[in-house]
Amino acid sequence: MPANENKPERDEVLDRVKAGKEKPQRGKLKIFLGYCAGVGKTYAMLEAASEIKNDVDLVAGFVETHGRKETEALLEGLVIIPRRQVEYRGITIPEMDLDTILARHPVLALVDEMAHTNAAGSRHVKRFQDIQELLNAGIDVYTTLNVQHLESLRDLVAQITTVWMRETVPDSVIDEASEIELVDLPPDELLKRLKEGKVYLAEQAALATDQFFRKGNLLALRELAMRIAAERIDEQAREYKDTHAIREPWPIKERILVCVSPSSSGAHFVRAARRLASQLDAEWLALYVETPEISQLSPDQRQQLNDTMRLAVRLGAKTATIQGTSIARSVIEYARQNNWTKIVIGKPQKQNRWRLFGLSVANQIMRGADDIDVYVVSGTGESAERQFAPGLYVLGKWRGYLAGLVLVGVSTFLGHLLRNVFDPSNIIMIYLLSVVGVATFWGLGPSIMTALLSVVAFDFFLIPPTLTFAVRDTQYLFTFAGLLLVGGTLSYLSARVRRQAETAQQREHEMVTLYSTARTLALTGGMKQILDSITVNAKEIFEREAVIFLPGNKKNEPLVPASNNPKTQIDENDIAAATWSYEHKSPAGFSTDTLPNARARFVPMVTSAGTLGVLALWNKDKETPFTPEQERLLEAFPSLAAVAIERAKLTEESRNAQILQASEKLQTALLNSVSHDLRTPLVSVIGALSSLREKGANLKGPESEELVKMALEEAERLNHLIGNLLDVSRIEAGAVILAKQPVDIQDIVGVALAQLGKRAEGRKIDVFLPKNLHYVSADSGLIVQVLVNLLDNAVKYSPEGFPIEISARDIEPFVEIEVADFGTGIPKNDLERIFDKFYRVHHPDNVAGSGLGLSIARGIVEAHGGRITAANRSGGGTIIKFTLPMSRNPDRGDT
């Protein structure tokens, strides 16, 4: 986060090296982050803990269940450290017993409510300091935290919720956490839980409930929590990239924000900002604040705004569009939240006629942004303020004016009917109703006209003398003025409300769209699935066929379409346009400045690491442009897609790395095992033979006999090992061709025992075979080998004097064969692994072997469609069972 970003690169590398060295001693911190009490952080923490409680020594240091039953249930079976009672002004307050936990020194401690303030007289003021101490002692900690307790968000949270958070933790705890888990619950559900009394409200919350638990607040806090968690993910991705030597630009100190307006001066401001940015070597952003008046912008102004934004992008800026009613406040808030250090804004040329009594935007920003530098740039003759030309623009809305005219007519008619019943001053209400109605449905222009027309009609038809504009009683002049003013104000207000509602609705729709896309992408795994998901979502949102272009595998290779869409025939021009967009990191194609005649819009998918690819959206026809909403979504959607693709890429990379590591490990094991096991027998053979040849060694009869015997035995061992190696490679290569036949297990056992021969000398081997055992369908030679290998192990790993048992039984549609011994058995963790290649259980007697016998047995059994498993027998010893499919001839046919 920002504190780190400012350090020079070398320092960070050093830090990381140091961190790597110190890490083993320091515990790991995992934060369960929520946005509000009641979202289920404690529950999530306990759930995570109970999943590992059997494998890890963990204690509940301080867990507050607030009497919730489900949460309490999770505490069962955990070691709970009793709380320390702290006396404070006659009250006993239970606090976490830090020293007991430190003395107990578990691997993992659960500590609820990181932001808690300890009772006076405790060692640390804050609980997060207790947590620090635990971490320093090498204890891993799981803790919970609400996002509003983060120091840097305190102001923002106060603004949102009007509640000032007392209990805060420094933001560095987030940096320190090795893992952050977002605990989320939709606000509606939270509110429901709140109503049902399922949420415990701590401290001052009872007082704050009403202000705090409003849906709007909750939504905002939820967004904050998500953003913090998302930033963390970015951070981790960045760290990953750093450690994998993926180069990317170093973060910059100064960050410049330029405010853009829909006027021709916009371009001027953008250029000025760009100059400043390049002087300061700063990152910069063009910001447009969308006020409810957005719907009043003329098409020209919209075009102007789009041009300005595009210019900014071309000049290397980021762009953002935010919403707000007050431009100045929104700009400052945005700059604060996102750490922009300088604001560039245009100087107002002439007073805006809608803001006769207020300050210009530039002035407001200068007043509000105490800690942020503000640069005011002069415009180029035209108004730097946003221009509104309602009268001119709304002329197109004929229907509204027509409706106004009709409504005034109707009002006049009604007024005429009622003129003898009511005072004229009451009849005016009918006109006001018309004005409000027009304002609500048709906007500002028609409603102002309606107000004016109302005055005229009222005067002409209803004020005596009627049918003239003359006024007998001068007090009616005041009535006219009132009608005009009230009508005008009402028009303005209701039109504004309507626009706000419209914009909000539209925004909400956009947010929902983006959110659901993000969700879908987050739930999707695997590159292909993610690409498919992006294409499908893009098609839905933009109502166009979508194709994703990704860079080829080799350098300098052109982009290739990653998703095949039969409806879009991709030609060279498309690829050229996509490549341009990719290389320049800016949109191209249809209705842009670059290649506007292309058949598609090409939008780069950019993350901090660079451009990952290009999203192409095909035109339906030349006449259908993107809607303003789609244009806005076009800014956010590609980033979402890019993040998803990057995630898939990183996952793939790390998986590949793992696979590579595993196969390297195996290779090493193989080399070690093979070179050792091959050479050892040769040492004896060569040694024995050369001794025999050197007659000078004066070997006596028995000694030379012994040497010959040894050489022979070792040569046989070598032969056995080579045979095993060949079998393993044959099985792995799938080169074993099974010569399947009906096989009599009894026959096989006989052959195996005969082959075992001398190796089993002096051992009692009991065979228990039921008389009517089914034949199996198998390659008898290979099954003999399985049995020999199993018997070999049984002989090697069980003490002499104890029998070895072979038994078998029918378990339709298989026959199960079992070899059991009375040896030491196999450690529980090794039961699965003993069938792995070169895996050998550590055995005190150092029994010779290559660790291949069981692996071969498994290969053979599985090639037959059977299963082989190992188990320990209750009285001590090992049982290896394997199954083979029964032969098709159902009975033995004993006749």
Added chain:
Amino acid sequence: MTENETRVLVVDDEQSIRRFLHLTLSAQNYTVFQAATGREAVESAAQHKPDVIILDLGLPDMDGVEVTRLLRQWTQTPIIVLSVRGSETDKIAALDAGADDYLTKPFSTGELLARLRAAVRRATRAPEEPVFVSDGLEIDIARRTVQLNGNDVQLTPTEYNLLKLLVVNAGKVVTQRQLLREACGPGYEQDFHILHVNISNMRRKIEPDPTRPQFVITEPGVGYRLKLG
């Protein structure tokens, strides 16, 4: 073994194996001829008329099975084939083509000599030696009787036919196919199930411990062999 003047033809493309066999067999007073290819083998067999041929299945110019077939066109000289582990199919093919026995490399000298003796004895034996005696088992082909430790053993006709074939080829591997053809008739050559059932039943009658057979030995996947006493 001083009287031994048995002539052996060793066919193997590996010089070191030929040399080892030459040394070993010469020491046992065998007269050894050598051939490195299939063609040399056939020529040498015609020229030197050996009493037994040791034939490696993997030859550079032609398949050992093919050599066996060529030799069998004009001579009944016993052939012992050498094969490596895992090539059961070749082994069976060679036996079916007329080879008498096989040895899997690597093998011990003792095993080789035993097989050689058995092969030579079979070849020089009177064509229908009526009685097989070994460890209490007595089979009289002429009288169609089987006795275990002096007691009559009742065998079904199929069992007897199988046993008879094994007795006639005592010490030699008889493939499953050969057994099935002789004992059950030409249509049953693939019916291994019948063969196993009959062998198993027969063993229960003649073997002291059927799980550890002494007389009728299984050569897994290849066939059976009656062990010489």
